[in-house]
Amino acid sequence: MSVLILHRNPFEPFPFGRWLHDYPGEIVVLASRDKLAPFGEEVPTGNHGFTHLEMLDDFEDEGLVRARALxxxxxxxxxxxxxxxxxxxxxxxxxxxxxxxxxxxTADVQPFRDKALMKEHLEQAGIDIAPYMVPQNISEVLAFAEEHGFPLVLKDRAGYNAIGLRILRDRDELLRAAAEAFGGAPRDDLILESYVPGRMCHVDGIVRDGRTAVAWPSQYQYDLASYGSDPGARVDLTLDPDDPLTGRLLSLTNRALAALRLPDGRMQAHGFHAEIFHTPDDRLVVCEIACRPGGAKVREVFHTMFGFNLGEYATRASLGLPLPLLEPALHDGARPLPRSMSGQVLMMKRPGRIRSLPAVPADPWVERFWLYGQVGQVIPPASGSSDFLTCAVASAPTRAECERRLRELGARFEAQTEIAATP
Structure with a gap:
């Protein structure tokens, strides 16, 4: 007996050998080599502590990955x-x-991976979403713009990490994007949406035995889609238990999960990451939900709040292994509460030669710190919303104090980082 792990990530955030120390079988990993160097990791020698490790150059050749996995x-x-x-x-x-x-x-995960199908399910459940369509040609794009106005958002139906997402603010931008996207044969792999104003929140957690075992909301203090143009510190914060949004976001997320879950489906244990807009007129509009743990440093933020890594417990839940720090609450039917507030501050990669980088913070409230570059290194621009230069996770008794600390740390990171343009 074994578990086969498909791994399109660096290894440092995913110590599967430690996470699955009590798994009663072999651990087999099929990993993507191209995800290591951007995070400063060497290609492992041997099996890296697993029963078997196989590295592919990348995971873009779907036929090859399927064949090797089988x-x-x-x-x-x-x-x-x-x-x-x-x-x-x-x-x-x-x-x-x-x-x-x-x-x-496949049928269980399609509503989480196909953004158009997801919106169809959510809309049928009476959940507020942005107006959308799946355009097949330029005429349909123009008709949607005529009806809904600007800005508009064009993205891949199966996209992630905001890769390829475009915010179209006027007719000229729309015409350029439409000509590029639909200049050839008709297609149906893109989705066009009305832009939703407001701050985006996210709710992260774990489903076990078909119900939410733990969840908590946070709020991005930046625009995810600006990863390629934002040179500054990007702050993401958890919400206080008594924040008016906390209960509303948790309740809406449970409704959305129920809307996407198939009746008598097979998906009973998984992590999730829901993104929800809070609009200026106090509406909550669901953007999308993934049926896997959140990215960036959400997993480590959860460790600060609850004492366990979200990725670890989501992985263990999917294998039917115990979740020690959650078992008492699950047994009593109570919702676990965080022991502190937390958050992350991130700086994206931007092209050029690194001349200086932040020093390791000595502040006692900095829980973790990462650097993904070296002085003298020439780096490319960020390839997606998770392609960081530096990150830190902090803790504080309240959201307000956590924000103060993270912004102070972010200002320090900005002052200590210098990247020079290269010819």
Missing amino acids: KLADEFGARHVVANHEGDIILAAWLRECLGLDGAW
Whole structure:
């Protein structure tokens, strides 16, 4: 018996050997080599502590990844398949379905991966979403703009990390984007939406046995789509328990999860990451939900708040392993409450030669700190909303104090970072 882990991530945030120390079988990992260097990791020698480790150059050749995954599953007698990256959710479900394994199959995860199908389910459940359509040609794009006005958002139906997302603010931008997207044959892999004003919140947590075991809301203090143009510190904060938004966001997330879950479906244990707009007129509008743990440093923020890593417990839940720090609350039916507030401050990569980087913070409230570059290194621009230069996770008794600390730290990072343009 074994677990096959599809791994399109660096290894440092995912110490599977420690997380799964009590898994009663072999741990087999199929990983993407191209995700290591951007995070300063060397390609592992040997099996990296796993039963077996196989590295592919990248995961873009879907046929190759499927073939290798099936071969490894057969060779090691896989009983479970795990994927923590949005790009691997469909493949993991397909593998389980092919092999008749427990866990989510393709139909279970499609409402979480296809943004148009997701919006259809949410709308049918009476949940507020942005007006949208799946355009197949320029004429349909122009008709939608005529009806809904600007700004508009154009993105991939199966996209992630804001890669390729475009905010179109006027007719000229729309015409350029439409000509680029629909200049050839008709297509149906894009989704066009009305722009929703306001601050985006996110709710992260774990489902076990078909119900939410733990969840908590946070609020981005920046625009996710600006990852390629924002040179400053980006702050993300958890919400206080008595914040008026906290209960509303948790309740809406549970409604949205229920709307996307198939009746008698197979998806009973998974992490989730919901993104929800809070508009200036106090509405909550669901943007989208992923059926995997949140990215960036959300997993480590959860460790600060609750004492466990969100990625670890989501992985363990999917394998039916105990969740020690959650078991008492689950047994009593109570909702776990955080022991402190937390948040993260991030700086994106931007192109050029690194001349200076932030010093390791000595502040006692800085829980974790990461650098993903070295002085003298020439780096490319950020490739997505999770391609960071530096990150830190902090704690504080309240959201207000946490924000003060993170902004102070972010200002320090900005002052200590210098990247010179290269010819």
